[in-house]
Amino acid sequence: MEAIDLRHHLNTLSVSRCPSPLKDIMRYMAIDGMVSLAGGLPHPSLFPFVDLEANVYSPNVDLHSTASRELIHLTIHKDNKNDGQAVDLATSLQYSSSTGLPWLLNYTHEFTRTVFRPAYKNFEVLLNEGNTDGWSKVVNLLCEAGDFILLEKQTYPSAQALWIPMGCSGVPIEMDAEGMRSDALEDVLRSWDLDHPGAKRPHVLYTIPTGQNPTGCTMSARRKQEIYTICVKYDIIIVEDDPYYFLQFDEYHFGKGKQNGHALAPYDESSFLSSLERTFLSFDTEGRVIRLDTFSKTLSPGNRLGWFTCNPVFTERLLRATEVVTQTPSGWSQAILSELLRSWGISGYLRWLSGLKREYAVRRNWACDAIGEAFDIKTGTSDEGLVVYGKGTKVRLFSFVPPRAGMFLWCKLYLEENQDFLAVKAEAGDEDPETAFERKLWKELVDEKVLLTPGSYYTAWQGREKTSIATSGRDCGVVFFRIAFSMTTKEDMSLGIQRMAQVLCRSWGLT
């Protein structure tokens, strides 16, 4: 099955791009015996770099053990010595095709084919500088000023900060424990013309399906299938921003935290792969998904390296943009990751990812366990997840769904029994009392030396006139805070949650 023709989604800017005539001429350089006086390239003998060596972990190391770890030694010479290396410095540090270095491009294509399994045949990959760059190029591929963009009700602020100044607006879709709700999406689209007379129906849906930032929600395969079907019906391009895809954990079982996440079943590649939710790509029979993958969360953000997977019409236009916007990702990043991944292979990289997922699961457990220790917990509805009470009290403070992926735990605070909130509410002028209270509580947390991010940062942007709770459709009487568990030691997590408990108990008048 091949991608259908979706070029009517391209915006004016991307339709208008032309290939550079200079790039065209490059292929003549390859003619045997040609003396090329065409390329304005610096001579590689005049690069000051002679060779590079790096020590990296073997993909099999036990990241949880403090024992010394097996290392692999990578060497990158200036010139290719034909010792099987993927790249040499003379090539990777020179100007090169904007598609990315061939070895790495092939690797990402093969990885995508075998791991994400697009449902159509002629998908293509193109390197970019990570998902920030990827999303920026996608918006500049598809969106016109003033467009509406479908997205999760709570979403990643930097993704919005790109298109807000373009005059675009978000269309927030209600979420449940599995992220964006398909029924809510269909409702919005079905009644679009009624609700937004004269406004162009959205044609781009932005989602973080795995370990969503900020809510930590993960979409099931079934939910993805439902959303995909709706997007076919309404002719919508899905942008699958999936940096946390490989950080999918076992479920958290309250009270048994210490056992799970680090249960050492022997590694098995097919079990690992089948433990991962299917991607949107795997449902994509038409080529209407643009998937954004990155090495940022798996091999470090400083690589600034990721890739698009999408239909050939879109990759061709993205390539034209890449040529004039960023040219290529860093040659150092490409060379070092090429050698690392050549040495590891696809199986080795998957092995590494399974180890990584285990480590972040342990950190997820530290966070959940710490909450269990500092508060009283009961199991709520599936959308509530765990409901958290002041220790030894029946005062409901917040609830959270233990994340099945990613780096974030999302707390929904219930303010109805909080006298301080009622006081704030009585005093609040034009401002929503929730907003005022969130700021006050955040400040109290900071004063107690625990830093969370306020939930309001993640509100879908619907334009300047729709920022209040009433106009934006948010819930009254609740506020949210995001806890990131990726960077903290067990001890600090415990300490941070204890401090949070103190502040909450004080705020709710429980001490």
Next chain:
Amino acid sequence: MEAIDLRHHLNTLSVSRCPSPLKDIMRYMAIDGMVSLAGGLPHPSLFPFVDLEANVYSPNVDLHSTASRELIHLTIHKDNKNDGQAVDLATSLQYSSSTGLPWLLNYTHEFTRTVFRPAYKNFEVLLNEGNTDGWSKVVNLLCEAGDFILLEKQTYPSAQALWIPMGCSGVPIEMDAEGMRSDALEDVLRSWDLDHPGAKRPHVLYTIPTGQNPTGCTMSARRKQEIYTICVKYDIIIVEDDPYYFLQFDEYHFGKGKQNGHALAPYDESSFLSSLERTFLSFDTEGRVIRLDTFSKTLSPGNRLGWFTCNPVFTERLLRATEVVTQTPSGWSQAILSELLRSWGISGYLRWLSGLKREYAVRRNWACDAIGEAFDIKTGTSDEGLVVYGKGTKVRLFSFVPPRAGMFLWCKLYLEENQDFLAVKAEAGDEDPETAFERKLWKELVDEKVLLTPGSYYTAWQGREKTSIATSGRDCGVVFFRIAFSMTTKEDMSLGIQRMAQVLCRSWGLT
């Protein structure tokens, strides 16, 4: 002296950008004793990289000698071992400020201050991913769709390929041997409203002042002063795209080629610095120059690393764009260049640049010498430079100004005595005969296995309706070809020029 207020030059997009609230929260992380559960960063213990080593040249090596070269060994550990290293991998591979790593940012600031010498006090620098990224961000900072942009009559096509699809148009300014002519610039601006009724006057001037691509022209300090004064008068922002700045050569003396360029005067930093033309920045009392510097030509293109120098209002808006567009240059590039430049120091880097300039001067000489051998040459007017005749004939074929900088030699071919051109002219339909002839001659060159770039690639874009010679204001009876001398050995240059001579002589009916 401080920059004047130039914020009225910002476009709607860049005025509308907001800082991310998440970046704001970062400063609270630094509070002593704070438990941060705020940052969604991957944990550096889970980066697979342990350390990195690189062998690089000492800045003092004689690049022209084949003797073995002194190496410097760089080591970058994961964690900072306080052995004076500029960076560590745990930091450089983590998410970090979009300004760039502090050490490197300070280095480029100090380098800019001491070498380029901005004429105002509060200039700032900001890292980018090289001049392609730099120019893209500048256009998105200043230009609206449909704007007119002042530029050299012949210019770099990829710089145009960025803004052509935005519906912008170039305003080509006539050039002489020193590049853009100041009198021609003033003429265009003075009569703008008359010549372009209703069109907004251009407020951005794009120039490659040193070793211009494609013409190889280099602006004198005097010319820059004249242009700067005009830009003050008409309130224009100058974008100084200067990748070849340090490749400024001694003059080429025809017939003495073998002696110059490699005359080994002992290196002296202040002589080297005073051999360089002053920058636009050095005349910039108002902060209306945005200078683009890159390590691409000096330390290899694959670094994808460069920097803006401009006024603080512009750097702040460029930083907001960087946050959502590219985030930061590659951490590998930043770390490796930081260590290289720390080890070299500013003086070492300048020493390296002086060696580099000498090597490209030698290559320039190879090209000029080869032309002298394959053709007869006479000195023409200063704008013609050297006039080239078919060997043993009085038939003028082309002229070129021996470049004083950069990587390019620009040939202006005179077609009045070319019978083949007259035949093409007789047959040409709607197409300009020059364009048809250029394509035919280029094909003949390719068939003889010498690859040049056709001059028409570099024509300033004035819109779809102004592409013919008559409408675009180009000269009749001439075509141009660009010879790049950076990548070719002496032998190949000689062979390439001989082949070119054969093709030209055949075309002009001289054999």
